[in-house]
Amino acid sequence: MAKEKVKEEKQPMPPLGVWGPALALGWLVPGAGHLFLKRTGRGILLLSSITIMFLCGLMMRGAMFQPQTGDLLTTLINTGGFIGDLCSGLLYLLTVAFGYNQPDMAGAVHDYGTKFLVAAGLLNLLAMVDVFEIAAGRKD
């Protein structure tokens, strides 16, 4: 049985100067990439949602992940969580710099807080992908 291969057209990578500044801004401040690209409404929505989510996580005394190695699960959870936290950009950097990151504690609310912090970073990652697509002209 012959299989038909569908060839996807590879779009050329746009130059770094086109999408780099918007992407960096989008990482540093959630929604700022959209604001930079004149998508004001969407930028404000992203800025408010991600920032409030991150602040809720902090107020729930959520913990920040530190990269750890060991067995596969430990590496996956801690390193993945650290990358998720790091994706919040300036929010993460300021939290660590001013010592607001909490030690990991037992409790449902703390656990929710930790998930809020990671999810805020991952949602910012999605926003950064959107910024890249807009800046590269692949999306409206």
Added chain:
Amino acid sequence: MPKMNLSHFEASILFALFTSVVLGVVTKHTDRDRLHYGIYIFVCFVVALFGMGWLMFLGHG
């Protein structure tokens, strides 16, 4: 930094709200589609929340 104490339900609804706003904003191409998709995602979250809640309640015996 003030402390926030939320129940499971409140925390889940807040999570669903923020996540659906962001997913709605970044996925679709027109404002109308974004609004519809955001509401759809939020409803999915709430349905899953109640569904899983009942499942755990009944499974617990």
